[in-house]
Amino acid sequence: MKQVVLIxxxxxxIGLALAEAFMAQGAAVAVCGRSQSTLDRFSHAHPDALAIRADVTSPEARIAMLEVIADRxxxxxxMxxxxGTFVERDFASGGDIxxxxxxxxxxxxxxxxxxxxEVLNRWPGMTAMIFVTSGYALVSPTRAPTYGAVKAGLHGFAEGLRRQLAPMGIHVLELLPPLVDTPMTATTTGKKLSSARVAAVTLKALALRRAMALPGQTRLLPLMLRLAPAAIKHIVAET
Incomplete structure (x- = not known):
């Protein structure tokens, strides 16, 4: 039986790179998104995969999406x-921040x-949950403090969930990518890692049942936060 993955x-x-990496391993893949045009492009390139139009912030859309996956x-x-989305907010500038x-x-x-x-209630015997957070989950960026806050929250959720699900044999993996070359970072300058490389590191960490996947510049981030926290926070926060 093929492994089934929802992204x-x-x-x-990163999501597309992960989808393609899982498909290369022989998995059956379902993806969701809000843009019909990008879903259509995905379906054209990957006709064997399942593309679902869904806004994951909508309870009704999430339930409908899981029904489609169950039927297929x-x-x-x-999972x-x-x-996600990256929003810069300058609370020192005033206005409608x-x-x-x-x-x-x-x-x-x-x-x-x-x-x-919702996924665990429906499929309690699943293999793994993967959460894409960010290096900014550990050091919040100066230009986007709310992004750092929500990613830190998701990091904390993944950490606690990992302990809860361990007795059930469900692996919880957190992916903390650095700056990655994606449409969301098209206007951002700086060294960027390819999405394909991020996906490769993630699948390796999944196979080894690691707690974290740390591609590129985030590889040493947890260690450096212990050894030189002030210096690394200054460097990362300003990126």
Whole structure:
């Protein structure tokens, strides 16, 4: 029986690279997204995969998505909570700094938690849960403190969930990518890691049942935060 994988936000960037990496290993893959045009492009490139239009912040959309997966595959083995958004907010500048804050928190934090519960209730015997957070989950960026906050929240959720699910044999893996070359970072300068490389590191960490996948510049981040916290926080926070 093929392994079945669901990836939220799987039509571009890291999500797409993960989808293609899982498919290369022979898995049956379902992705979801909000843009019909990107879903159509994904389906054209990968006709054997399942592309579902769904806004994961909508309870009704999440339930409908899981029904489609159940009808198509009958089960789910791996859930990848990848969908997210990066919003810069300067609280020192004044103005309407918290505009659309509820949507940012919902997409980056609340929806993954809710979807996790819904998936586990339906398929308690699944193999793994993967959460895409960020190096900014450990050091919040100066230009986007709310992004750092929600990713830190998801990091904490994954950590506690890992202990809860360990007796059930469900592996919880957290992916902490650095700056990655994706459509979301197109206007951001700096050294960027390829999405394909991030996906390769993630699948290796999954196979080895590691707690974290740390590609590129994040590989030494936990260690450096212990050895030289002030210096590394200054470097990372300003990126």
């Amino acid at each position: 939220t936000g799987g039509t571009q960037g 595959f009958g089960h789910l083995d791996i 990848v909570n990848n969908a 918290t505009r659309d804050l509820e949507q940012e928190v919902a997409l980056n934090l609340t929806a993954p938690i809710q979807l996790t519960a």
